[in-house]
Amino acid sequence: PTFYPAATAGADEALTRWAEQQFMRPTALYVSGINADHMPVGLHEDRARLHGLPPPSIEAVRAAAIRNLHLVKPQIKWLADMLADGRPYLLGAVPCIADFAAYHVVWFYRGRHIDCRGVFDPYPKLRTWRDRMAAIGHGARTDIDAEVALAEARAAKPAAPRPSQPQEGDPEPGERARVRPSDNAKDWVEGEVLFIDAHEIALLRHDPEVGNVAVHFPRLGYDWRSCR
Known part of the structure; x- marks a missing residue:
């Protein structure tokens, strides 16, 4: 089944963006703050660098938990309200991309050492939805040796792109450009424009270990710049 049923088109993308852009960040700060003393060494510093911030003190990480709890509680209620009528999934009878986007945030509340899922206790239908999503599972996984995986990647080639439809001011296919998330990350990904339209940009990159890769x-949610 598709992650993008026609019946939920538009609403599923809007909910996905909310979950990834507004719900995840305060959730991560809350759960990481509660588990501040149990996280891997260097993780807090690494996450701060990702957001262009100086390394935080452990006290600052703990304090962030309290501040962000007040941001996650209303959003948890929004999620619960969507499920209050007993529907099995956020937008109806079948799961869509919005369910998976929201579930990966809800899953995070398990915490690394201290379980934070008590915030869901007032919402039994939300918990039922959470368990239903968890039951979907991850499919059948096949382990593969790292060198074999790299060799298969080197042997593969990116599929031929669809015809591009550049918007005004966009780089043309064949030109070089760089892309990065617009919300927090500071590192650019640079490559040759393989495809571009109003919804997507694909960059062709070459890596000595895996050959040509279309990203x-x-x-x-992303910024781009021409490389001129």
């Missing part, structure tokens, strides 16, 4: 980015 696809949504337009929404």
